[in-house]
Amino acid sequence: MTTRLIPGLALAALLGCSPAPDAPPDAEPTPTELVGEIVRTCHEMGRPIPRTPRDAEKIPGASPRAIEALRSGAVVIHWGLDLDEHGGTTVVGFEKDAPERGGRVILADGTVADLDAGQIRELPRPPGDPPRPGGPGAGRGAGGR
Secondary structure (H helix, E strand, C coil): CHHHHHHHHHHHHHHCCCCCCCCCCCCCCCHHHHHHHHHHHHHHHCCCCCCCHHHHHCCCCCCHHHHHHHHHCCEEECCCCCHHHCCCCCEEEEECCHHHHCEEEEECCCCEEEECHHHHHHCCCCCCCCCCCCCCCCCCCHHHC
16 A cells, blocks of 8 residues: 555655646647546546557547547557556556657546656556557558558
């Protein structure tokens, strides 16, 4: 319990308690925020992250902009990840260059945070291979298979 509490407190200190000050209240959500909504919906439904962009299309409320961001690799997620196995501070997705340059990350509860590269390295990640842009099978010829 303590190991989850400390990262959670550290994340709360990194994120603060309010939305990003640079975003006007009526601003259109970014692609990363839209993908975060898909992750949040999966979390609330007790389902894993979709395995493919096509599966993501079937999530209630999934935005076409989110699906395109996933297909293009602009936003990268851990496809098929069981969210029940990971705490809310686990990084499950991010903008393509965020781990190296900083940027927006998606946490297991669907929260989106704007962090620098050092802060991103401090957060837990799922074990195994890093997520692949475009989903499983991306880049393996026509049709992705």
